[in-house]
Amino acid sequence: RSSDLQQARRELETRKRFEQDKSFAQEEIGKVLEREKLAANEHLTRAILREKAATEEERLKAKRFAQQLEEKERQLKKQDEFYKEQLAKLEDRSAQFYKLTTEQYQKASSEVEARFKRYEATPICGDLQEKILHCYQQNPQQTLNCSSLASQYLHCVNSVKRTMLRREG
Numbered sequence: 001r002s003s004d005l006q007q008a009r010r011e012l013e014t015r016k017r018f019e020q021d022k023s024f025a026q027e028e029i030g031k032v033l034e035r036e037k038l039a040a041n042e043h044l045t046r047a048i049l050r051e052k053a054a055t056e057e058e059r060l061k062a063k064r065f066a067q068q069l070e071e072k073e074r075q076l077k078k079q080d081e082f083y084k085e086q087l088a089k090l091e092d093r094s095a096q097f098y099k100l101t102t103e104q105y106q107k108a109s110s111e112v113e114a115r116f117k118r119y120e121a122t123p124i125c126g127d128l129q130e131k132i133l134h135c136y137q138q139n140p141q142q143t144l145n146c147s148s149l150a151s152q153y154l155h156c157v158n159s160v161k162r163t164m165l166r167r168e169g
C-alpha cells in the first residue's frame with residue numbers, strides 16, 4: 001500500500017506539475033498573443049494615421065487646386081471682358097472712320113463731278129474687242145490662236161486714231 005500511496009502522490013505531483021506547466025504555458029501564450037495583438041493594433045493605428053494624413057493632404061491639394069482654378073477663371077473672365085471692351089472700341093473707331101471716309105469720298109466725288117463735265121464714250125472697235133475677249137476666254141492656254149483678231153483690233157484702233165487726228169488737226 002505504501003507503494004500505491006507513493007504512486008498516487010507521484011501522479012498527483014505530476015498532475016500538479018502538469019497543471020502548473022499548463023497554466024504557465026497558457027500565461028506565456030497569453031502574453032505572446034497580447035504582445036502580438038498590441039503590435040498589430042499599433043501597426044494598424046499607424047497605418048490609419050498615415051492614411052488619414054494622406055487623405056488630408058489630398059483634400060488640401062484638391063482645395064488648393066480648386067482655388068487656383070477659380071482664380072484662373074476670374075482672370076480669364078477679366079481678360080474676356082477687357083478684350084470685348086477693346087473690340088467694342090475698335091468697332092466704334094472703325095465705324096467712325098468709315099463714316100468719315102465715306103463723307104470725304106462723297107465730297108471729293110461731288111467736287112470732281114462739278115469740275116469735270118461728264119461725257120459718254122463709246123468703245124472704239126467694240127465688236128472686235130468682244131471677239132478678242134471671247135477668244136482669250138476660249139483659249140486660255142493658246143492665246144496665239146487669237147493673234148489674227150488682235151492684229152485686226154490694232155489695225156482698227158490705229159485707223160480710228162488717224163481719223164480723229166485728222167479731224168482735230
